Amino acid sequence: MSGSSSITRNEVVQFVLRISLVSIVTYYSAKWLMKNLDPTNKSKKKAIEKAEDILRKLGPNIKRQAVTNLNDYELVIASHLVVPENISVSWDSIAGLDHV
Template identity: 40%
Template sequence: MSDGLNRAELISIFIRAGILGICSYFAVKWMVNTLDPTRKQKREAQQRAERLLSRLGVTDLKASLNEYELSIAAQLVDPQSIDVTWSDIAGLEDVIEDIKATVILPIRTPELFVRSELHQPPKGVLLHGPPGCGKTMIAKATAKEAGAR
């Protein structure tokens, strides 16, 4: 092997290539993190999500939540912070009674509703209307009344 590379030179080349690859990986990772314009917002969202989840009593989810799930968790509302009640909503008494009967009652007293194929509580409610008609207030009051978590 006088004309080619000997064993020591090959090992040296592989070590240099490995070190170069590792350095390149960490350099690119550092650049992406440094140049990411949403880095600060992501960090704040993660901290909000962790605070909210700990307030709700959820402890083991931090390790299993990915970045997308943490950003969604940061948008959750703490039930104790909802300050809207049914008395704050005016003029929608028929809607309020329907929601109390179809949504809140099955959540509060599930033993009254025997599981059957024909009669089940609704799986959701669609609130629609123009801006300012009270959809968000109804949703907040429903969540507070039902004791949603």
């Protein structure tokens, strides 16, 4: 019963390795393609850089990992934070608040 149609162990290992390699290449290619086809990719990168800069000014011991763990909504909010030192307007500058 051992005819020429039997598969050797070496052939099975080669088949599994080929399938694994093709799967890995396909996964990373699809991941790269999805990232580069995202129309908001450039704006996300700019928002991440701006949020990192602002959070670094607000708290010097905030880690970069904290910014990378933010979702899109949180990233937009973080990129619009205002550092108190950058506010040039005081209560005296606002008209109508003389009595306050």
